[in-house]
Amino acid sequence: xxxxxxxxxxxxxxxxxxxxxxxxxxxxxxxxxxxxxxxxxxxxxxxxxxxxxxxxxxxxxxxxxxxxxxxxxxxxxxxxxxxxxxxxxxxxxxxxxxxxxxxxxxxxxxxxxxxxxxxxxxxxxxxxxxxxxxxxxxxxxxxxx
Amino acid sequence: xxxxxxxxxxxxxxxxxxxxxxxxxxxxxxxxxxxxxxxxxxxxxxxxxxxxxxxxxxxxxxxxxxxxxxxxxxxxxxxxxxxxxxxxxxxxxxxxxxxxxxxxxxxxxxxxxxxxxxxxxxxxxxxxxxxxxxxxxxxxxxxxxxxxxxxxxxxxxxxxxxxxxxxxxxxxxxxxxxxxxxxxxxxxxxxxxxxxxxxxxxxxxxxxxxxxxxxxxxxxxxxxxxxxxxxxxxxxxxxxxxxxxxxxxxxxxxxxxxxxxxxxxxxxxxxxxxxxxxxxxxxxxxxxxxxxxxxxxxxxxxxxxxxxxxxxxxxxxxxxxxxxxxxxxxxxxxxxxxxxxxxxxxxxxxxxxxxxxxxxxxxxxxxxxxxxxxxxxxxxxxxxxxxxxxxxxxxxxxxxxxxxx
Numbered sequence: 001x002x003x004x005x006x007x008x009x010x011x012x013x014x015x016x017x018x019x020x021x022x023x024x025x026x027x028x029x030x031x032x033x034x035x036x037x038x039x040x041x042x043x044x045x046x047x048x049x050x051x052x053x054x055x056x057x058x059x060x061x062x063x064x065x066x067x068x069x070x071x072x073x074x075x076x077x078x079x080x081x082x083x084x085x086x087x088x089x090x091x092x093x094x095x096x097x098x099x100x101x102x103x104x105x106x107x108x109x110x111x112x113x114x115x116x117x118x119x120x121x122x123x124x125x126x127x128x129x130x131x132x133x134x135x136x137x138x139x140x141x142x143x144x145x
Numbered sequence: 146x147x148x149x150x151x152x153x154x155x156x157x158x159x160x161x162x163x164x165x166x167x168x169x170x171x172x173x174x175x176x177x178x179x180x181x182x183x184x185x186x187x188x189x190x191x192x193x194x195x196x197x198x199x200x201x202x203x204x205x206x207x208x209x210x211x212x213x214x215x216x217x218x219x220x221x222x223x224x225x226x227x228x229x230x231x232x233x234x235x236x237x238x239x240x241x242x243x244x245x246x247x248x249x250x251x252x253x254x255x256x257x258x259x260x261x262x263x264x265x266x267x268x269x270x271x272x273x274x275x276x277x278x279x280x281x282x283x284x285x286x287x288x289x290x291x292x293x294x295x296x297x298x299x300x301x302x303x304x305x306x307x308x309x310x311x312x313x314x315x316x317x318x319x320x321x322x323x324x325x326x327x328x329x330x331x332x333x334x335x336x337x338x339x340x341x342x343x344x345x346x347x348x349x350x351x352x353x354x355x356x357x358x359x360x361x362x363x364x365x366x367x368x369x370x371x372x373x374x375x376x377x378x379x380x381x382x383x384x385x386x387x388x389x390x391x392x393x394x395x396x397x398x399x400x401x402x403x404x405x406x407x408x409x410x411x412x413x414x415x416x417x418x419x420x421x422x423x424x425x426x427x428x429x430x431x432x433x434x435x436x437x438x439x440x441x442x443x444x445x446x447x448x449x450x451x452x453x454x455x456x457x458x459x460x461x462x463x464x465x466x467x468x469x470x471x472x473x474x475x476x477x478x479x480x481x482x483x484x485x486x487x488x489x490x491x492x493x494x495x496x497x498x499x500x501x502x503x504x505x506x507x508x509x510x511x512x513x514x515x516x517x518x519x520x521x522x523x524x525x526x527x528x529x530x531x532x533x534x535x536x537x538x539x540x541x542x543x544x545x546x547x548x549x550x
Contacts, residue, residue, distance in 0.1 A: 093208065096169060126174045132383025133549020136542045138412035139371045140312040140324035141304075144181065144546075145331065145339045145364040 019046055055080040149527045151520035156386040157376045157541055161219065162530060170218040173381040177203035177217040179302050179547035186362045187299055188547070189285055190540035192306035192369060192533075195265045195424065196399025196447040196499060197252075198224045198281065199536040200288040207293060219540075220292035221533045224252040224284050227444045228276045229260030242283040243346040249276075251283050253448070257456070262444035265400055268307050269333040282343030286357045290347070296355035300362045303338060304543035306369035306535045309405050309416045324412055326366050338364050365543050368414065370394045370405040372538030373497050375545075377524070383545045393492045395483055396535075397500030398422040399447055402479060404486050419482045423500040426450060426479070429471040436464075450503060472503060480507045487515065487523055494523040499532035501525065 021029070032049070039045035058066075059081030062074055092098045149162035164171035178185045192199040203217040231241045231248040239254045250258060264274045271277050289299060311330040314322050326334075341361045348354050373394050378387040391408035401422045406415040427446035430436060439455045440446045449455050450472075453465045479500070487494050494517075501508065508525060517523055526534055 096208075100168065126382035128175070128545055128548035129380075129383035129385075130549065131385070132379060132545035135379075135383075135385075135409070136367070136371065136375070136546045136549075138324065138409070139368060139374065139407070139542075140326065140414070141365060141367040141371060141539075141542050141546055142323060142325055143331070143366065145335050145366070 013047070052084060056084050149530065151524050152526075153377060153387040155380050157379060157381055157537065158526065158530070158534065159386075160381065161376075161537060162527075164219075165528075165530070170220070172206060173203070173217050173219070174215055175203075175217055175381055175544065176215055177205050179544055181302055181363045181547055184300060184362050186302035187289070187294075188304065188540055188543045189288065189301045190304045190306070190372075190536045190543065191281060191284065192372065192536040192539070193226070193271070193277075193281065194399050194499070195226065195401070195422070196444065197226055197532070198222075198284045199533050200224075200284055201533065201536040201540040202288050202292050203540070204292040204294060218292075219537065220288065221536065222284065222288045222291055223529075223532060224280075224287065225256060225444055225448050226263045226280065227252060227255040227260040227448075228263050228280055229255035229258050232258070238348060238350045238352060240287075240347065240349045242279070242286065243348070244279045244282055244343055245275075247279065249279060249283070251280055256445055256448055259441075262442040265443075268305075268311060268330045272333050272337040278337060278341075279343075282345055282359060283347075285343070285359055286345050286347055289357070289359075290355075296347070296357050298358040298360070300360050302363045302365065302543060302547065303361045304365040304367055304539045305334070305338075306372050306539045307366045309368045309370050309403065309414060311366075312368040312414060322411075324368075324414060330366065334364055334366055365546060367539045367542050368405075369535045369539075370396065370407060370414070371542055372535030373495055373526075374407055374538065375542045376534050376538035377495060379541065379545070381541065383541075383548070389493050391492055393486065393490045393494045395486050395494060395496045395498075397479065397483065397496070397498035397504065397531075399427075399499055400424055402482055402500075403498075406492060419486065420479070422498070423447065423450065423479075423503055426471050426475040426503065429475045430464075430467065433467065433471075435467075472507070476504050476507050480504055480511055483508065484511055484515070487512075487517065495526065496523065497526040497531045497534050501527065501531035502529065 033045060036045050036048055039048055055077070059077050062068060062077055068074065068077065149158065152159040152162055160173070161171040177187065179188050187202065190201040200222040202220050204220065206216040206218050209216055229250045231239070231250050239250055241248055241250060250260060263277050263280060264271050285301065307326070307330060311327050312324050313327045315325045317323055338361055343357070343359045345357045345359070346354050347357060373396070374392065378385060378389065380386050389409070391406065394405045394407065396403040396405070399422050401418050402420045404417040404419060407413070424443060424447070427443060427450050430449060431440045431443065431446035436455065439457050440449055449464060450468055453463060453468050454461050455464055456462070483496060487496070496508070505527070512519065512525060519525065
């Protein structure tokens with residue numbers, strides 16, 4: 001549970017908000033919890049998640065012109081935010097969002113690689129129905145020139 | 146109405162339409178190459194229509210990990226059949242192709258620089274024009290490039306959707322009647338495309354010339370209606386998805402309104418040409434005195450119909466109202482022809498072709514009054530797919546045919 005004051009070596013944190021979360025949020029929290037083994041309390045876990053959100057939100061705000069507090073550079077904020085987004089890349093790629101947004105061009109297949117790539121294909125392939133060729137021939141597609 | 150919702154479930158048309166509805170490339174669990182003899186070739190389909198070249202090709206899904214799985218993505222392309230010899234440009238460079246020492250523009254680029262429409266007519270007449278052959282070569286380069294292939298040497302198996310009228314009945318050596326290509330078209334394709342190598346340099350504003358060498362390892366001509374039949378009745382693996390004895394295909398093309406009755410067993414093909422295709426609408430626009438200076442040829446007129454704009458005194462001018470007017474007059478006559486073909490048919494009817502896009506509203510409103518039921522009695526292929534369906538279908542026809550070779 002959250003504690004009033006966090007005492008960590010070299011760091012003091014002030015309690016600024018309590019969190020009231022829904023059952024659905026709690027389920028999502030359970031999904032990410034295993035990825036923060038170092039967070040030994042609910043408060044520590046909440047802080048780490050909040051910190052990640054703050055990094056990205058800060059980058060969004062600075063991106064549209066917000067001023068940063070003294071001593072914090074745009075480059076530093078950008079580096080923090082990009083780390084978060086880089087971790088999302090496999091998901092974005094799998095769901096085709098990068099290509100859809102034009103952020104990633106599908107890698108070209110260089111001609112010498114084609115044969116090698118084809119030779120290595122070993123996944124499930126749907127064989128062509130044996131009657132399909134005859135259907136094409138009967139419709140006039142009989143001659144390979 | 147949801148686009149193409151009546152396509153037979155699991156058919157090539159259905160899968161492509163669903164993918165496009167969700168802004169995804171259509172993907173299939175088949176290889177992107179075919180083996181013909183000892184050669185592994187990239188299958189490339191071309192439907193070289195009077196108004197535009199439509200192309201289709203597959204490539205291996207680049208998202209697949211190396212060595213895992215078989216998944217191919219479909220790419221299609223449409224290039225208006227216009228050609229212009231390229232001129233020196235200072236400033237932003239247009240996409241320019243160079244072949245046999247001639248630099249040229251095609252498609253929309255050619256049209257924006259006063260290009261000419263290419264020759265219409267049967268395959269023999271068209272392929273005799275070397276500009277047509279350069280145009281096809283450049284179209285294949287652009288298709289492969291769009292699909293993600295890199296510049297270099299590529300060997301292709303080329304399938305062409307030829308006019309149905311170029312398919313004839315002949316007896317084979319056993320005396321069995323079969324549909325086959327007419328002798329003139331066969332000679333023309335053999336002379337101009339079999340074993341053809343295009344060496345094309347492509348230049349664009351990035352000013353990094355790309356050198357493409359495309360060699361045609363094999364040519365498979367197919368009747369253009371075969372493309373529609375395959376896309377509608379077959380799954381990507383060739384399995385039959387629609388059990389019909391035959392169908393009537395009404396193809397509203399750029400040049401022709403074409404009707405083809407196909408019977409599957411025994412194979413028969415009966416062709417009619419009730420009239421011109423959308424060219425009759427385009428010509429009404431072209432012959433309007435107000436466009437005398439801005440629309441100079443048929444392909445410009447077709448393009449003006451599609452885009453609903455013309456360029457006048459360096460300005461892009463909307464001609465939406467004029468297009469609506471000519472579509473309402475000439476288009477209604479075409480729709481009447483289509484409706485007559487639908488009404489008097491005892492067969493399942495498919496209405497397709499690039500003209501569907503232009504006549505969509507008129508067609509839908511009259512079809513709603515029709516006693517026949519969409520999905521059960523007929524199918525209206527919707528959206529840009531109507532224009533590309535023949536190319537997509539013959540691409541799969543080539544793949545099926547190569548598998549059974």
